[in-house]
Each structure stands twice: as structure tokens, then as C-alpha cells.
Amino acid sequence: MDIVTKMQSERGLKSILVVDDESVIRDLCAKALKGYRVLQAGDGEEALRLFERGGIDVILTDVMMPKLNGIELLRRLKEMEPTLVVIVMTGYAEKDIILNALKADADDFITKPLNLLQLKTAVDRALDKKVLKEEIANLKSMDRLKSNFLSLISHKFRTPLTAISLFLQNLACGVYDPEDPESRRNLELIFGQSRYLESLVSELLAFSRFMDAEAGLQLEPCLLQDLIPKLVTSSREAVAKPGIVTSFDLAPLPPISLDREKITFAIGQIIDNAYKFSRERGKITITLRESGDEYLLAVEDTGVGIPRDEIPKIFEKFYQVDPEGTGQIRGFGLGLFYAREFVKLHDGTISIESEAGAGTRVTIALPSAAT
Template sequence: MDVVTRYQAERSTKSILVVDDEAVIRDLCAKALKGYQVLQAGDGEEALRLFEKGGIDVILTDVMMPKLNGIELLRRLKELEPTLVVIVMTGYAEKEIILNALKADADDFITKPLNLLQLKTAVDKALDKKALKEEIANLRSMDRLKSNFLSLISHKFRTPLTTISLFLQNLAGGIYDPHDPESRRNLELICGQSRYLESLVTELLAFSRFMDADEGVLREPCALNDLVRGIVCSSPEAAAKPGVKTVFDLDPLPPLSLDREKIAFAIGQVIDNAYKFSRETGTVTLSLKQEGDDCRLTVTDTGMGIPREELPKIFEKFYQVDPDGAGQIRGFGLGLFYAREFVKLHDGTITVESEPGVGTALSLLIPHGAPAAD
């Protein structure tokens, strides 16, 4: 495909919404913008409804319209999507209108009567501007994530390092008696903090590898029943809660063709969280069932639960549920983010239901996909 053909193909996928209460103006714009996907709206309210359906790249709007004028439409659109590019068409040269449009973050102006060549040029420039805005927004988002990550790492490492440092200072000052029960408890505490640091480094290295990896799904035969049992047996969070009863309700399923490492990670994160957020006593139930052509693994705990307003956030990067508000939840808040990404790579989904004080159920729906070879 040559450069011209590729440009035409890319352009044909871009959607332009023309908003004007005059049908003749909308039709003229549509003809001038041949080669783009052009949608039309007769007023601001209709334009908002069309925009909320998604897929609009540039909006071309008149100022004076019934129901919702162009300036108010511009304000609402920018609140919904700051990187959206909006071109204002106006037959009014009043300074106040221009200033209000600029305050509402208008990207360009076209005066009426329309110059069709100017219109097409303005839209082409607007698309270039939108691409630049999105790139800048992505860079800012990456910088913000990097800053949050560095801050989180500093916080997570500071507590165990401070504890170990204080103990070593006491040891160097001769404040240690191997026969004193308190000294022995402090030593056990330091050993525990050292193991925690080691686990943080291991987890950090694993996440670093996931961030850089782009190998897709490497499928192999995988028996989910055995995998789930093995993950529970090796879970440090399960070992730390001996008072929590584990109930297995695993139907015998044939081996599936899955990426063992990625699915094991996803299931491991869900299982670890079930124990981590359980009380000292309770129950974690693991249910594996076949649902048509899919299989569903549901991990249910009787723990603290998650407030309804927190549920949409639990799959975000660096987000951690902190029921006590102490800021001492272990981990980096990346586990469920990558768990969902890895399940999505298998065309599956993760859903969550929770009630504070009652418990949480996370459900992984995994398509069977291609059957595993014997």
C-alpha cells in the first residue's frame, strides 16, 4: 500500500460530527468533507447524544443553536474528553463570542459564509492536533504512573528497612541479649521483615518482566484443577492465615490450552487476595465449573469486603484496598491489573462482587479455546 492510499484509508476511518440547526449548512459540510465519515446533528443536545456513543474524532459546531448553544456544547464536550478537537463555526464577529469560545478551549474558528477549502484544511489540521493532544496526554499519564510507582516503592521499602536498621543499630550498640525473650521476638521480627523485603524484590522483578514482555499467549496443556490446588498450597497468604478454612469445589475438567504462567499468575493473585483480606478465621471457597464452552473459577471469601464505590478501582494500576486506612497493605497494587490483562489475553473476563463485612467473590471466566493436545 503506497503512502497516498494508506493516508486515504486512515482518513476514511475518522469521524466528523457537524452540528448546525441549518440542514443546508450540514449538507454543504458533508460534501466538502468527502472521504471522512460525517455525522450530523441539528442542535447541541443531539450532538451530545451522538458523541456519548463514541467514535467521534472532530466536532464542527455552530454557535447560535436552539436547546443548547455551541459554546455550552463546547464546554460539556471538553469536560467529557479534554483531547477532543472542536472547531467553532460562526457568522458573528463579536469579541465576546470569540472570547467565550477561547475560554471554553475552542481549537479553531471558521467564519460564515463557509469557504469549503478552508473548512477541509481546518479539519485536516484538527486531526493532526488531536493526534498530538493524545500523544501529550499519554506521555503525561506515563509520567504520572512513573511518579506514583516510585513513590509507592519508596513507601513499601521504607518500613522494613527502618525496622531492620533500628535493630542493627541496637545490635551494634550492644543492646541485645540472646536469652531475653523480647530480644528473640525482635530477632524474629527482623527475619520476617527481611523475608518481606525479599518478596517485594521478587514481586518487583516479576512485574518488571511483565511490563517489558510482549510475547502474547504461549499455550500448553493446563489442568486447572491441579493448578488451583498447587497455588493454594504454595500461597504465603494462605499459610499466614491458618485459621481460615479452605473449601475446594472443583469439577474435573479436561486439560485446557492456556498460557500456564499467565493464568497461574492471574489465579494466584485472586487467591492471595482472598486470604490477605480475610480475618484470622473464616472460609475461602474455590469453585471450578464448566459453563457451556467456558469454564468459571470463582474465589469467595468471608473477609472484610470492599465498599461499592471502590469496586471499579480495584483493577487499576497501583490501587490497593486499604480497609483500615493504615497504608500498610503489602504489595504494589499491580496484581489484579495484570491478572485482568492476562485473562483478557485468553479472551476471558474477571468480575467482582463484594459487600463490606460479608466478603468478596472474584470470578474468572476462561474460554476453553483450542483443546489441549494429549
């Protein structure tokens, strides 16, 4: 069996990492665990390097090893991935070792000399436990997201509703003079707040539709060079910044199969953000070209930019870049999250280059297989 065939046959198999400084023990475990993809490490440090590559489901580790013992390995692994399942192998019955392993959150124990049937049973049980732990972690994460979302909605709606309420109270008390410029300005502000509320409701409905929708794509031929200018024209953020010069460099590329709604949303979010985080005057350059087997769409602005330590966070749910520190950034912090998800559904990627005060460049790469 060549390497490629072996890799294909191992896809989908659960991965077990066996960590022991005795090669004979590792080999015995590998033979007993047929039906799994078994990796081996001779010490804790090697085990950490293998684990950091990803894809490990269960770790089976000895306690007494050079460089990094099993208990310390266990602690580090649990810090990196709390839902990881770790089985500790030991030939020592000392209470201190067992207690230390339990304190480090060991999931199971196997005593040496190994009983191979017991080993297989322990691994099967560990995999079942891993599924349960991941389900519990997902439920907790959903609860946190729900709480954060409700808090965010409350915060976003409170400011415009308070402004509208105060204005209506003044109006009810007769504190309004249509001839007074200040009163007219207040009326314009309240009209703007009501439009903002309308946009928030529209966003909520859109996100609700995305959350309820199936992950599948409704593909149809699309010409990106025709789609992009329409998104700029329809962007509220672009309309609000008439002092920004927009430059297009769109190659006349063949159509590709895309889910029009999802990709329109994704590109629209990138374009909106370019204007949203630009100053009143500046330049936005939008380019589209083919590179190898990809279509590359780049949106570059001369705006406020993003601090480097915030760039990894911007695709997280509810995270919003707030360059002025006002806490009044509009929206729910979900746009870029869904933009990345929709691009990933098309087997594409989004990358960001930015520096605080020096603008931002966002690149969407999509496979260029023509319809």
C-alpha cells in the same frame, strides 16, 4: 450494502460528529468528509448523548443552536475528554463569541458559508492535532505514574529497613539477650521484615518483566482445574492464614489455549487477595464451571469486603484497598492492574461483587474454545 457489511467497512475509520440544527449543513459536511465515518446531531444535547457512546475523534459544531449552544457543548466536552478536538463553525464575527470559544478551548474555527475544501483541511489538521495532544497527555501520565511509583517504593521499603536498622544498632550496642523471650520475638520480627523485603524485590522484578515484555501471548493447552489447587498451595497469603477453610468445586473441563505465565499470575493475584483480605478464620470457595462459550472461575471469600465506592478503583495502578486505614498494606498495588490486563489479552473479563464487611466474589470469564 447491508448493515453488517457497512459496519465492517467503517471499522478503523476516524469518526467525525457534525452538530448543527440545519440538516442541510450537516448533509453538506457529510458529503465533503468522504473517507470518514460521519455522525450527525441536530443540537448540543443529542451531540452529548452520541459522544458518551464513545468512538468520536473530532467534533464539528455550530454555535447558535437550540437546547444547548455550541459554546456550552464545547465546555462540557472538554471536561469529559480534554484531548478531544473541537472545531467551531460560526457565521458570527463578534469578538465575544470568538473569545468565549477560545476560553472554552476551541481548537479551530470555520466561518459560514462553508468552504468545503477548507472544511476537509480543517478536519485533517484537527486529527493531526488530536494525535499530538494524546501523545502529550500520555507523557504527562507516564511522568505522574513514575513519580507515584518512586514515592510508593520509597514508602514500602522504608518501614522494614528502619526496623532492621534499629535492631542491628541495638545488636551492635550489645542490647540482645538470646535467653530473653522479648529479644527472640524481636529477632523473629526482623526475620519476617527481611522476608518481606525479599518478596518486594521479587514483585518488582516480576512487574519489570511484565512491563518490558511484548503484549503477545505464548499459548499452550492448560487445564485450569489442575492449575488452581497448585496456586492455593503455593500462596504465601494462604499459608499465613491456616484458620481459613478452602473449598474447591472444580469441574473437569477440557484444556484451553492460555499463556500459562500470564494467566497463572492473574489467577494467583485473585487467590492471594482472597486470603490477604480475609480474617484469621473464615472460608474461601473456588469454583470452576462452563457456561455457554465461557469458562467461569469464581473466588469467593468471607473477608472484610470492599466499600462500593472503591470497587471501580481497584484495577487502577498503585491503588490499594486499605480497610483498616493503616497505610501499611503490603505490595505495590499493581497486581490487579496486571491481572485484568492479562485476562483482557485472552479476550476475557474480571468482575467483582463485594460489600464492606460481607466478603468479596471475583469472577474471571475466559473464552472456552478448546485446543
